[in-house]
Amino acid sequence: xxxxxxxxxxxxxxxxxxxxxxxxxxxxxxxxxxxxxxxxxxxxxxxxxxxxxxxxxxxxx
Numbered sequence: 358x359x360x361x362x363x364x365x366x367x368x369x370x371x372x373x374x375x376x377x378x379x380x381x382x383x384x385x386x387x388x389x390x391x392x393x394x395x396x397x398x399x400x401x402x403x404x405x406x407x408x409x410x411x412x413x414x415x416x417x418x
Contacts, residue, residue, distance in 0.1 A: 363387075 365372045365387065366379035374385035382388050382399035394400055
């Protein structure tokens with residue numbers, strides 16, 4: 358099995374996004390928007406997720 362180590366992770370903390378735990382693919386991460394993740398939450402921005410949710414609620418009314 359292979360693994361990947363983030364060069365910006367230090368003791369579980371992200372050095373690129375101060376005050377955040379290392380979470381590959383989060384906004385600010387060098388991987389953000391460049392790769393497809395198995396978690397759908399990391400493949401679309403939160404802003405777009407909110408817009409889609411609002412549109413779904415309007416279509417149900």
